[in-house]
Amino acid sequence: MEKIESQKGKSLLLIDGYRYRKDKDNNDGSTSLRCCREDGCRGRMKILNDNILSSIEHNHAPDPARNEAAKVVSTIRKRASRRSGKTATGNTVK
Numbered sequence: 001m002e003k004i005e006s007q008k009g010k011s012l013l014l015i016d017g018y019r020y021r022k023d024k025d026n027n028d029g030s031t032s033l034r035c036c037r038e039d040g041c042r043g044r045m046k047i048l049n050d051n052i053l054s055s056i057e058h059n060h061a062p063d064p065a066r067n068e069a070a071k072v073v074s075t076i077r078k079r080a081s082r083r084s085g086k087t088a089t090g091n092t093v094k
């Protein structure tokens, strides 16, 4: 399970080659996740403290390669935001 940020700055979870976005926080402290695919996939996951409590199957195969690409985008975004933080202060931090 890996938490990343999408191009639009939303947090995503990568689990077993699938990408999930947060649906809602539940009263019992767990979190409901939904598959990012918008084409009718009913894939869902319920997690608590990074443990998977339950899941609903997807109607498509996992796509680890796409998740790797999403991770790269997330890393670049983080680097970019750190850089802009430095320029905002006008100082060179070593």
Ligand SMILES: [Zn+2]
Residues within 6 Å of the ligand: 018, 035, 036, 037, 041, 042, 043, 058, 059, 060
């Ligand atoms: Zn799915």
